[in-house]
Amino acid sequence: MNPLVTVVIPTRNRVDLLRGAVDSVIAQDGPAWELVVVDDASSDGTSQWISDMTDARVRCVRLDQHVERSAARNRGLAEARGPLVLFLDDDDRLRPSALRSLSRALE
Numbered sequence: 001m002n003p004l005v006t007v008v009i010p011t012r013n014r015v016d017l018l019r020g021a022v023d024s025v026i027a028q029d030g031p032a033w034e035l036v037v038v039d040d041a042s043s044d045g046t047s048q049w050i051s052d053m054t055d056a057r058v059r060c061v062r063l064d065q066h067v068e069r070s071a072a073r074n075r076g077l078a079e080a081r082g083p084l085v086l087f088l089d090d091d092d093r094l095r096p097s098a099l100r101s102l103s104r105a106l107e
Contacts, residue, residue: 002031002103003083008076010069011090012040015049024094026055031103033057038076041066 007025011018018037025035035058039047050060061079063072073087084106088094 004081005031005033005084005086005099005103006080006082007033007035007086007088008038008073008080009035009088009090010038010040010072010076011042011046012066013042013044014090015042015044015046018046018090021088021090021092022058027096028094028099029096030100033099034081036061036076036079038072039063040072
């Protein structure tokens with residue numbers, strides 16, 4: 001049985017790029033995953049866009065003050081529920097089999 005994979009994406013004011021990254025996570029063909037988007041005090045509607053999503057596997061952690069990218073990643077790691085964590089940037093895209101391949105490689 002494959003463990004839950006948490007994907008963490010820190011972002012700040014790049015909702016247009018973020019959409020593609022989120023779509024690539026949603027398109028995964030396995031294993032079970034959750035997505036934590038860490039909104040680093042964006043002013044472009046990022047948090048609202050994530051909050052409007054209906055996929056319960058996707059959640060947003062909003063930071064009220066801008067922090068360094070490493071601090072945003074650490075916050076995402078602290079929110080992770082899965083034993084496996086994959087960090088993406090908001091301009092990254094995953095192939096549909098990426099999480100399955102990662103999970104198999106780590107078995």
